[in-house]
Amino acid sequence: MIYVCVVTRNQSATAGLVLWKLRKVFQEFPREYHILVADDASNDGTSETLDTYQRSLPLTLHQHEKPLGWAACLEELLRDALRRSDRPKRDCVVTLPADFSVSPAVVPDLVRRFESGADVVVGEVDGADPSLGMRLVRRHAAWLLRPGVSLPGIRDLTSGVSLIRLITLKNCLKERPDGLLASSGASTHAELVARAAAGARQISAVGVAGRPEAAAEYTLGDALGLALDLLRSGRRLRIPAPTAPVSRG
DSSP states (O other), rough: OOEEEEESOOHHHHHHHHHHHHHHHHSSSSEEEEEEEESSSSSSHHHHHHHHTTTSSSSSEESSSSSHHHHHHHHHHHHHHHOOOTTTTTEEEEETTOOSSSGGGGGGHHHHHHTTTTTTEEEESSOOOOHHHHHHHHHHHHTTTTTTTOOTOOOOOOOOOOEHHHHHHHHHHOTTTTTTOOOOSSTHHHHHHHHHHOOOSSSEEEEOOOOOHHHOOOHHHHHHHHHHHHHHHHHHHHOOSSSOEEEOO
């Protein structure tokens, strides 16, 4: 089973596109799947959009009346996937951004790496940011995350796209039963990948195409906010570097 996790807040314009594209992907790439969506107190019509797809997709919606934040919502979905799975060595979770900055069309590439033995697969976006500030921050994310987070061989820690074998995730939660993710902002994806990779036997990286239209919406403030968030996480977190090398196709 492939559990696809999507966290959204006030993204009615794109959340529906993500779900529509996921349905099309799995029609052409038949695998058993279930979509888990956390709606973090949206007030722009996102809830109504999600309700529409809940009637036509294998989808479970976690609705929040008050915002919890990306990390709390994502961890909620990850734990839900683990509760549902009775085959954690054969099942996986996929994380995707709700803003459609990366198309769900990347899912087959992630899954093929998983089916070839990878425990963690990281999607790396290349060249999608027209903003110089955002390009610089993404390029130097690994430096900003030092010394607490180290993922040698991974070129993009901010895409929001990843796949994790559920047994690997389960082992991570055993070590941190009170809470897997300590981040609160955009560095959440980097923390998740780092914690999973620390216990992975095989790590793989896959190049994914970003959507330029979404990247164009980023502002200088977004770039500075991301840089500060990564910097704070690097000073606060202490995650062992993975021992497994990163393979590429």
